[in-house]
Amino acid sequence: MKAPPFAYLRATSLDDAFRLWSAAGPEAKLLAGGQSLIATLAFRLSEPSALIDISRVPELGGITEAGGAIRIGALVTHAQLGASELVRRHVPLLAEAVPLIAHAAVRNRGTFGGSLAFADPAAELPACCVALDATVIARTRSGERRIPAAQFFTGLYTTALAADELIAAVELPQARPGERSTIIELARRSGDYAMAGIAVRAKIAGSTLVEPNVVFFGVGDRPISAGRAASALAGKPAAPATVAEAQAALGGDLDPPADQHGTPEMKLHLARVLLARALDRLIGHAGARAA
């Protein structure tokens, strides 16, 4: 199919973007990298009256370090994210996630803000943001609001953004000493959205996990924090019995829907496999460090 007719307006600054947006009305949509939006238009899943192209708004770009946090502009592309020294050093989970997102062509255009705003339940970056306790900086014409990532994703392709609000940036705490993180996913084909994925962050003391954050993607309507599994792991050495306990606890955390890839039982099974592998990697990393 082809997109329905729409008007196209290109914003040159943030002010300009808000002006165009309010003039165009509630049926207008923001266009960033277009890697999701254009597809939804082509499938006629959405029929906006106008597209406000924000991809050249200078205020929305850039990766900076500020007060113990890394601020990533909404327009930073997946490719830029993966190539950033700051990101690699201070939020390595994001750098690790980049190669798992789609293919190079999509990564060259798709943006951080677009990925969060689109809120695909199988997307990597939303899950990473939740695992990393990120803060989404939302802007309206008149002000700014800080939304914790854990509260940002409210359902299937839906977020806490108000109708006149855009994502300006995301702030992520810098990794503390002793902190480890990893992301793993299972996809039928490289570049596909995951059948199931996990992003984990924890402090490692010896072989003990402190304050683990365990977040799954592709197994629910949004990134899902596995609180029960995390509690089963917290403060304990990651011995096989603990891992098994956490895997069992996942049954209470997740309720995956069936899809073309398989049954809910299979997805829960995959989530359990992913949990064990992620923990193995975390402890493996710590072990390698201690040695």
Place this chain on the structure above:
Amino acid sequence: MQEKVKDAPSSQFKWVGTRAVRPDGVDKVTGRARFGADLAMPGQLVGKVLRSPHPHARIRAIDVSAAANLPGVKAVVTRDDFKDQPSEFIPAGEMMINYRDVVRNVMAREKALYEGHPIAAVAATSTSIAKQALKLIKVDYEVLPHVIDVVDAMQPGAPLLHEDMITAGVEPAPKTPSNVAKRVEFGHGDVAAGFAQAEIIVERAFTTKPVHQGYIEPHACVASVSEDGQADVWVTTQGHWIVRAHCARLLGWDVGKVRVTAAEIGGGFGGKTVVYLEPLALALSKKARRPVKMVMTREEVFRASGPTSGAHVHVKIGARKDGRIVAGEAELKYQAGAFAGSPVQPGAMCAFAPYDLENVKVVGYDVVTNRPKVAAYRAPGGPISEFAVESVIDEIARKLGMDPIALRLKNAAKQGTRAAYGPKFGPIGFVETLEAAKAHAHWRTPLQKNQGRGVASGFWFNIGGETSVSLQLNEDGTLSLTAGTPDIGGLRASLCMMAAEELGVDLDRIRVQIGDTGQLGYNFLTGGSRATFSSGMATVEAAREVIKEACKRAAKLWELPEDAVEYMSGGVRPAGANAGKHAPMTLSDIAGIAGKTGGPIAGYARINAHGAAPSFATHIADVEIDPETGKATVVRYTAIQDAGRAIHPSYVEGQYQGGVAQGIGWALNEEYIYGPDGRLQNPGFLDYRVPVASDLPMIDTVIVEVPNPRHPYGVRGVGETPIVPPMAAIANALADATGVRFTDLPMSPPKVLAALDEARAAGTAKM
């Protein structure tokens, strides 16, 4: 990464066997090449097709009046614009077609037989008007029960697609109609007696899913019919003479009034050997009196152009303890889609073709279902039956504790072997591929944890057929070569190389093109791995005609008898007793005086190419299985195949690698997913998972060369065999790694995991 076995001494040829720069390369990488959708004509309209949303429905009435009255709509066609055709089967490539069915497939008549079946087509001044017009067409459907699965379709009481279909090939003829179009049987000997001698018998049932050819370029054409009835079609196709024949027939026009030009083609794999849009575009253009362009969307390609059959296959093989196979039996049920004509016949002929068997019997059924009519797909029918046979052979080897290559060597067909499908083989290279596999480093490299190794062989017939080629000697000694088989796999390069070899001229002196149907005599299509074989043979003949004429002209000039002139390394000179009497002349010299010595010089070969020879392959696959998720990854792959002779080895390797890539998709991921409503749920590359480059290992290739004595350069044809072995090679590797025999394609993670869990519970799993 390539290695050559039994290579012809390379010194024998100057061009043949080299990796010359491809003549189509620059145009393709610069975007200059013109594919099906690239032609635009002045005044051109956009044609669009209304397709049935139902898998099975009687069409009570079609009302196009509102659509026809929409401003901007210039023509509408329906079933009323095409005359009915009598039932008559005629060969088309490696398949048979029946115009009674073709006319119904391009435009539904009494019934819509699959979701996506064309109901009407419109031509309008813009795409949006055309689409709007489609919405205005009112179709009164009586929705009927449908059947998607091949085994269900064979059950008594299954919804009937064709109320008058009586199974052919059954004596006495059944009294009641069914969805079984045809029964075929091949074989010789006495299988019951054979099985009685067997010390081991393995018997299994297999299923395969329909898979699409997956060409990147969708079907596309531009048709223009003038007021005086001259018709032109520009189209992406594997055979423009076939397009011409079908269109002329369906529209009732003179063949000579229709000229078809083949565009550059973006993949075909067998799927572009039939007509879909072309007759509609012509009918619309005639009505509208303007050119009409039609391009399918990817969704339309999936919903309405041919995949290959899904099938149900039962195989039983008996052997002695020393590995000698004493009997082989198979039953094949291939789904044809909405109309008769699955590749069950070639599938049945191929099933046991690589083996020298005394007792063999194969029975096949051609079964219609409410899906798009299948089209040819590389070695149509072969990969399905050979997947099943090669899997059972592997299991026998494992059970006997025998090396699977040794078991195959013990039973391999050789020159003189009577094939299961009848004829005796001439010189063939099957044993050579097995020996090359055994000798390959891959076969001996130790496996890593969770990995298994599988081997499988494959066979395909290859064909010849009607072919015309012209070769003009230009006034400066350059040459213009025109062939009529569209170039999908490197034809143009290979033809130039053979012509250059014959003429003793440099490759860049020859420019090659694919001619339209008005420029040459009939050319059968590019299919059956025939193009390099047949057009190559014709090219050589045309070149020899040029040589003969060059000698004649020199003889005239030198006032010598014709046989006193010989042609050597790009020129003529007096021979024998006259040697040295005149200074030799180059082909350019002769070209320069052509006008004075009798007019233009050209060779024109019109042949029915005989002597096509089969190509055998043996593949080795290493697969790693994730024991916890069931995901199988092919980590190493080696494809070994007899090319006869590789004219351009890079293209031959490309054919091997491409076939393997498609085979890996078929084995592990690709399938049509139908809902209970009979509608296809994954009509796009996002959910129909063709492997991408990063899913594939480097595919190693070995070209074995056992020349075909009936071709001037020994060519066999290589395009189809490479897709035959991968499914079994991968399944055999999975069996090696897991201890589980996988019989249902695709071997996707959920299936592999479920089978592993079951085997673990039964204590038979190796992981």
